[in-house]
Amino acid sequence: MKILVCNDDGIDAPGIYALVLALKEIAEVTVVAPITEQSAVGHGITMQIPLRVLKFNKNNEFFGYAVNGTPADCVKIGIRNLMSEPPDLVISGINHGSNTAINIIYSGTVSAAREAAIMDVPAIAISVTNHSAKNFQYAGKIARHLALKLFKKNIPPGTLLNVNVPDLPENEINGIRLTKQGKSKWDDIYEQRTDPYGREYYWLTGSLLEVDTDLDTDQASVRKNYVSVTPIHFDLTDYETYENMKNWELENLLNEKSKYPSD
Amino acid sequence: MKILVCNDDGIDAPGIYALVLALKEIAEVTVVAPITEQSAVGHGITMQIPLRVLKFNKNNEFFGYAVNGTPADCVKIGIRNLMSEPPDLVISGINHGSNTAINIIYSGTVSAAREAAIMDVPAIAISVTNHSAKNFQYAGKIARHLALKLFKKNIPPGTLLNVNVPDLPENEINGIRLTKQGKSKWDDIYEQRTDPYGREYYWLTGSLLEVDTDLDTDQASVRKNYVSVTPIHFDLTDYETYENMKNWELENLLNEKSKYPSD
Numbered sequence: 001m002k003i004l005v006c007n008d009d010g011i012d013a014p015g016i017y018a019l020v021l022a023l024k025e026i027a028e029v030t031v032v033a034p035i036t037e038q039s040a041v042g043h044g045i046t047m048q049i050p051l052r053v054l055k056f057n058k059n060n061e062f063f064g065y066a067v068n069g070t071p072a073d074c075v076k077i078g079i080r081n082l083m084s085e086p087p088d089l090v091i092s093g094i095n096h097g098s099n100t101a102i103n104i105i106y107s108g109t110v111s112a113a114r115e116a117a118i119m120d121v122p123a124i125a126i127s128v129t130n131h132s133a134k135n136f137q138y139a140g141k142i143a144r145h146l147a148l149k150l151f152k153k154n155i156p157p158g159t160l161l162n163v164n165v166p167d168l169p170e171n172e173i174n175g176i177r178l179t180k181q182g183k184s185k186w187d188d189i190y191e192q193r194t195d196p197y198g199r200e201y202y203w204l205t206g207s208l209l210e211v212d213t214d215l216d217t218d219q220a221s222v223r224k225n226y227v228s229v230t231p232i233h234f235d236l237t238d239y240e241t242y243e244n245m246k247n248w249e250l251e252n253l254l255n256e257k258s259k260y261p262s263d
Numbered sequence: 264m265k266i267l268v269c270n271d272d273g274i275d276a277p278g279i280y281a282l283v284l285a286l287k288e289i290a291e292v293t294v295v296a297p298i299t300e301q302s303a304v305g306h307g308i309t310m311q312i313p314l315r316v317l318k319f320n321k322n323n324e325f326f327g328y329a330v331n332g333t334p335a336d337c338v339k340i341g342i343r344n345l346m347s348e349p350p351d352l353v354i355s356g357i358n359h360g361s362n363t364a365i366n367i368i369y370s371g372t373v374s375a376a377r378e379a380a381i382m383d384v385p386a387i388a389i390s391v392t393n394h395s396a397k398n399f400q401y402a403g404k405i406a407r408h409l410a411l412k413l414f415k416k417n418i419p420p421g422t423l424l425n426v427n428v429p430d431l432p433e434n435e436i437n438g439i440r441l442t443k444q445g446k447s448k449w450d451d452i453y454e455q456r457t458d459p460y461g462r463e464y465y466w467l468t469g470s471l472l473e474v475d476t477d478l479d480t481d482q483a484s485v486r487k488n489y490v491s492v493t494p495i496h497f498d499l500t501d502y503e504t505y506e507n508m509k510n511w512e513l514e515n516l517l518n519e520k521s522k523y524p525s526d
Contacts (some may be wrong), residue, residue, distance in 0.1 A: 019326075040309075040312070041304075041305065041307040042305035043305030045369055046467065047303050048302075050466045051465040051466070051467070052465075098295070102381060102497070104499055111305065114368070118368070141517070176514050176516050179496055179514065180500040188343055190339075200315075201313035202307065202315075206294050229508075231500070232501055233499060233501040234368050236495040236496060237443040237494070238419075238494040241422045241496070245494060248412065248441070250441050253439050255429070
């Protein structure tokens with residue numbers, strides 16, 4: 001099995017190191033990851049500036065490629081140019097911090113796995129629920145077992161698994177749950193500050209409004225010390241609203257009377 | 264009606280100018296947009312550096328705020344800090360270039376509207392299908408009529424409308440269609456080049472593989488000279504796969520026999 005590993009915390013982060021060590025036992029691993037931290041970059045790709053690729057050696061324990069781009073860039077260039085043949089699987093992580101609920105939208109870690117899914121390669125994004133997590137060994141084990149499971153079970157092209165692992169010792173984990181994306185989202189606050197030159201600036205902060213209570217959601221599961229596994233895809237069509245909008249008669253949009261002169 | 268206008272081509276782009284002029288007739292418009300072009304930034308948000316906000320005046324025809332961040336940042340800080348009360352509607356665009364099919368994932372324009380939907384504000388993303396588009400007047404008219412329609416019809420919280428307008432004179436447009444996200448995606452190519460110092464770099468290019476033929480998709484509709492209107496949302500759960508994965512028995516994942524010693 002050939003696995004491409006990526007992340008958004010940067011190629012030298014502890015999480016990706018633990019992931020590679022966990023996967024080396026079962027696969028030939030190629031690491032292509034950002035040179036620097038790329039958290040919350042969403043599904044950005046780099047088109048305005050060129051990409052540079054540097055060879056990277058982590059204590060002779062793994063070799064890889066560091067890219068001056070986003071996680072999605074790394075997966076694209078890894079599969080298109082750096083690997084001699086496409087991988088059987090892409091795993092992105094282990095992320096330092098949760099990627100549950102609305103964080104799925106902002107996450108660079110998830111975008112790397114989503115880019116793989118767009119390229120028809122099965123993919124997993126895996127995160128530990130604490131930005132200061134120290135121990136990634138259990139999450140690495142989950143990743144290894146899920147990789148083997150995916151090999152047996154398959155998932156449809158265009159689907160990826162988003163996995164969140166509570167930052168706890170293995171014996172305090174309550175189990176592993178199949179989940180849906182939760183609805184919790186951020187209560188953003190922009191802190192207004194003044195720089196040393198007297199100019200104003202804003203810094204984003206805030207807290208997650210936890211509205212999920214159903215254990216079938218990722219956010220409630222990790223809060224109750226379960227590992228969550230959520231299948232996600234990139235078809236964003238809201239099919240229910242699509243059906244409801246059939247009575248909007250959009251084809252007549254410009255024929256409607258309006259009180260505004262230029263209509 | 265109060266409308267917040269954003270884009271990803273930058274606050275001084277012709278598309279956003281045409282949009283503001285079209286909307287001023289029906290609403291009080293506040294513009295909060297990136298200082299520089301932010302195409303293909305996906306749903307990135309800025310957390311590692313502070314945001315600066317500059318007042319912007321376009322020929323005394325509109326006043327707004329230019330932000331050194333992403334489209335999603337602009338919507339967040341616009342609603343949280345710069346507007347005295349939340350807008351009734353956010354419109355992002357008019358984008359220079361299509362945001363159909365897979366481009367929805369990469370688009371900064373769509374991410375601004377999606378951020379509004381996350382904040383429970385109805386939203387529209389609107390694009391013209393040509394990077395070199397010159398005439399945005401017809402797209403502006405579509406935006407104005409859709410804004411009025413949304414006011415009457417509502418859409419559920421968390422849904423936004425993604426609109427694509429062929430770059431044609433109005434009399435060559437075949438009509439307006441309710442659509443779904445297409446499946447067309449990019450055949451990426453990284454051009455390998457050598458810089459003036461002899462170092463290699465890569466530049467992303469490629470072409471869209473047009474696989475959509477059904478006029479119910481955004482991509483096929485715009486190719487056949489229809490305006491497409493697609494309701495999208497940010498619940499990424501793949502519900503079909505979720506149901507199918509119930510037989511995976513994930514709760515037993517770590518109990519399965521494996522030939523690998525550390526399992």
